[in-house]
Amino acid sequence: MISFYPGPSKTDDHLHEYVLEAHYSGILSANHRSPEFMKLYAKVVKMFKKRLKVPDDYLLVFTSSATECWEIIAQSLTTSGSYHFYNGAFGEKWFNYARKIRKNSIGYRYSPDVELTWQNLDLTGDRSVICLTQNETSNGTQVKNERISQLRDVYSEHLIAVDATSSLGGIYLDFAQADIWLASVQKCLSLPAGLGLMVLSPKAVERAREIGENDHYNSLNFILDNAEKFQTSYTPNVLDIFLLHRVLKNRKKIEKVQAVLEKRRTQLEKIIKKSARLKFLNGNKDTRSTTVFAIEATPEDVAFLKEKAEENNLKLGNGYGEWKENSFRIANFPAINASEWKKLKNFLVKYSRLLEEESPTT
Ligand SMILES: *Cc1c(COP(=O)(O)O)cnc(C)c1O
DSSP: OEEOOSSSOOOOTTHHHHHHHHHHHTGGGSOTTSHHHHHHHHHHHHHHHHHHTOOTTOEEEEESOHHHHHHHHHHHHOSSOEEEEESSHHHHHHHHHHHHHOTTOEEEEOOTTSOOOOTTOOOTTSSOEEEEESEETTTTEEOOHHHHHHHHHHTTTSEEEEEOTTTBTTBOOOGGGOSEEEEESSSTTOOOSOOEEEEEOHHHHHHHHHHOOOOSTTOHHHHHHHHTTTOOSSOOOHHHHHHHHHHHHTSOOHHHHHHHHHHHHHHHHHHHHHOSSOEESOOOGGGBOSSEEEEEOOHHHHHHHHHHHHHTTEEOEEOOGGGTTTEEEEEOOTTSOHHHHHHHHHHHHHHHHHHHHHSOOO
């Protein structure tokens, strides 16, 4: 069964080799304060920055999940609240977690088919954190680097936090344009779930130090103290950290990875355009995601396609949240190889035609 589920998603084709490598290297039994682990951490940081073009002065720290990162930001980088821009379920969830911790947090919902906009909003009350979801996995939309950079120009005093869970590792992200980037590894990084990460600007680190929050096992200051020594505050998912290094080492430059995913996106757009029964949930090409496609159809057509996909050993992703019944999702993640993508394309061409023949739309 080939999984096109957008997370957890298909893992890297070489994973079994890397797991064996980890096992035989002895790293899995090493203490997380040992020189072996510290060496691994340093190596991952170097490879991560090289492959994903992260500025040298940014820090990479590990957590357990993207969800944990949401809480860490509220807890350790805000004092009264944060501002949240969202157009789908993940961004909204983030807002809801944040306001449990800081009740003055404010959410701005915007439409999936328009570009992120902040006109007429007064975010000047507090030197706070502006939170946005770069790639909204629930509805297949994205915010472009240029847009984040414009936001940064307008709100230069604020920290900008970006959830890039379902795009980091798949497309080029201009890390310098925001202060906190968060993700977990079971999406574009093609790894088993159980590891989250944050990429932090010097300004974010400085703000954490200024606020000085130190009340929790996952307080950012505590994480930072340990990261400076290439250690973690608690015993981390060493296997995933090892695998992250190996997967990235074997990856092409991020521009090349992105070019492949974009080519697939164009191919899929052609297929959908030809179909009278399928359309993208997000009609605006400019805000449509490169790494997660959400395709809208009637609940009957969605059920039919999912069933036929299973028969063909393909697993389509369910719709999410309010789009559960009338959409399905396709992960366009780097782990999906050329022959798997071709199978999916052929499937969609064949069965979208079949849909039209069996019950033509009037
Ligand atoms: C999957 C996902 C998350 C949650 O990731 P976890 O590792 O399960 O916490 C958060 N944000 C986005 C955009 C996601 O796609």
